[in-house]
Amino acid sequence: MKIFTAEQIRGWDRFTISNEPVSSIQLMERASEALSGWISENCKNHKKIAVFCGYGNNGGDGLAMARILYTKGFDVDIFVRYPKGKFSDDASVNLKRLRDLSGISVREFKEADDYNFDSKTVVIDALFGTGLSRPLEGIFEELVEVLNEKNCIKISVDVPSGLSADHIHETDHVVFKADYTLSFQCWKKTFLHPETGKYTGKVVILDIGLDERYEKTEATNSFVIDEKVIDGIFKPRQDFSHKGTYGKVTIAAGSYGKIGAAVLATKSALRTGAGLTFVMAPQCGYEILQTSCPEAMFIRGGKEWLENFESEDDSVYGIGPGLGTHENTAEGLLTFLKSYKKPVVLDADALNIISKDRQNLNLIPQRSIITPHPKEFERLFGSTENSFERLKLAHKKAAELNIYIVLKDHHTQIITPEGNVFYNITGNAGLAKGGSGDILTGILASFLAQGYSEEEACIMGVWLHGRAADLAAEKYSKESMLATDVINTFGDVFEELNRRTGMKL
Known part of the structure; x- marks a missing residue:
């Protein structure tokens, strides 16, 4: 799904009105029917509505x-x-229509002070939406502050009032804090960043029938990963295939006390379909890995830490989980990167080793995938004021180094060398635990080995990682779910994909 700016969305409205037999007031009616349909279906126990x-x-x-x-x-x-104040033409028409009905009271804002906001009340924010490009002020700021204090369900129409659709305001300001945001046709960028997304609550995208031709032709470099995108990427398992069809993965991971990270990454590669999986680890992890991952083959790379990184051109390398930053490990990794030219997946301690010297960034093979969380990103490329600035810097570095940056966050962002960004909307706070990133490394290496392009592997891998976590949370809860629980739900996700893409199981 494409992400459009507020101006592009207004253009989409104008295009629809110009190219279809629909007027602006009719388009407003479509939007209102979609809003009221969702509210009537989901707020059946809340009969009192304050708009x-x-x-x-x-x-x-x-x-x-x-x-x-x-x-x-x-x-x-x-x-x-x-x-x-003067209402817009279409708003004026709907205000007149209300006055023709008996039983609906139209009050002034100041009457909200004495209004009975009980637990059965639903508060609807239809103040500004995408039409406001500056912080709230005056009576609107005061009103939103009052409403934010009310202990009842709060719903915003299109965009929470006070929130820009496209960027973060420079200073702190008042924003309506919604429990749900019912937005039209597509996601807005601010819904997907931590500093601004905290105001939206659960986002629901309502289709109001805007002309599809505009969406197909209007350019953007920002996208949301949805099921349509995934179904177009997914490659079902072919009957007439063998283990060589699905490539070879080598997980370079683990050190004394951190062999669990190597286990998770290896299991993840195995469970996501790699034809052959090797694990390159220190000798201290031999028994653990051979016992927990009998399907993987062990390559000894040292005694208590990895120091010898063997290189094979026909294997895709996932490097970093539990690796440690011992000087011998660092020397071995950097020597490997100096000679290896094919794309690799780098995470965790591999990134920490590289970050010790900015010149090391130039050793990352072109078209590789790196998966930093925000702190690791800062070590690699420098600090930024907020996630919007971090994304801007990631755009620059992905282009400079010709790499893919998987910037892990609540809505993980995939930044491509070509300047596109894909936001992931699967996953949950249950992934905020050690081991989650190790799993992702294994997934990405596995998909690369199976012949997915770097971009496809990133999109498919991040989405599957999050979708499996959502299923694990349903079964175990966000608090209790473990990284191994996520791995164990990969099969359920693949079953969903096969059903959706029409393959018989």
Whole structure:
């Protein structure tokens, strides 16, 4: 799914109105029907609706939605800044339609002070949406501060008021803190970054029938990974194939006391379909690895830490989990990178070793995949003010080094050398535990070995990692799930993929 800016989304509206037999007021009605349909289905136990409307088309959506919800049997109260201010043409039409109905009260914002916001009330924010490009101020800022304190369900229409769709404001300011954001047609960039996404709650994308031709032709470099994207990448297992069909993986990992990381990465590569899997580890991990991963072959690379990195051109290397940063390990890794020219997957201590000297970045083979979390990224490339600036720097470094950067976060970002960014929306806070990154290293190396391109391996790997975590959380809870639980749900994800892409199991 493409991510568009607020201006592009307005262009999408105009294109639809110009190229289809639909007027702007009819398009507003479509949006309002989608909003009221979701609310009536999901808020059945909350019959009291308080809708706060601005002057623009976001407010018009709220007014039209209020009318529809009223006809569905909800008790609806509307709050506007009235009589001050001028409503947009479409909002004015919907305000008039409301006045033709008896039973809906239209109140002023100041009346919210004495309103009974009980536990059965749903507060709807239809103040600004994407129409506001600056922080809230005046009575709107005061109103949102009051509403944020209310202990009831809060829903924003399109974008929480006070939040830009495209960027982070430079200073702290008031933003409506929603439990749900019902947004139209596509994700907005700010929904996907930690500093701004914290205001959206659960994001629900509503299809309001905007013209598909605009989406296909309008350019962007930002995308959300959805099922349509994944189904286009996934390569089902072929009947007439053998282990050589699916490539060879070598996991270079582990040190004394950290062999578990090597186990997780190796199991992950095995469980995601690699034809042959080797694990290059120190001798101290031999018995553990041969016992826990009997399907993998062991390569001795040292005694208590890895120092000899054997090189084979027909194997894809995943390097870093539990590796440690011993000087012999560092020397061995850097020597390996100086001679090895094919893409590799680098994570954890491999990145920490490289970060000791910025010149080491030039040793990373072109088209390789690195998977830093924010702190590792900072060690590699320098500090930034926020995640938006970090993404900007990642764009620059991915292009300079001709590598793929998988920047791990709540919504992990994949930055390509060509300047595209793919946001992942699977996964949950249960992955915020040691071992989660080790699993991802194994997945990525496995997919590269199986013939996925670097971009495909990143997209498919990050999505599968998150989807498996979602299934694990359903079974074990976010608090209790372990990295091994995630590995054990890979099969369920592949079953889903095969069913969806039409393969018989």
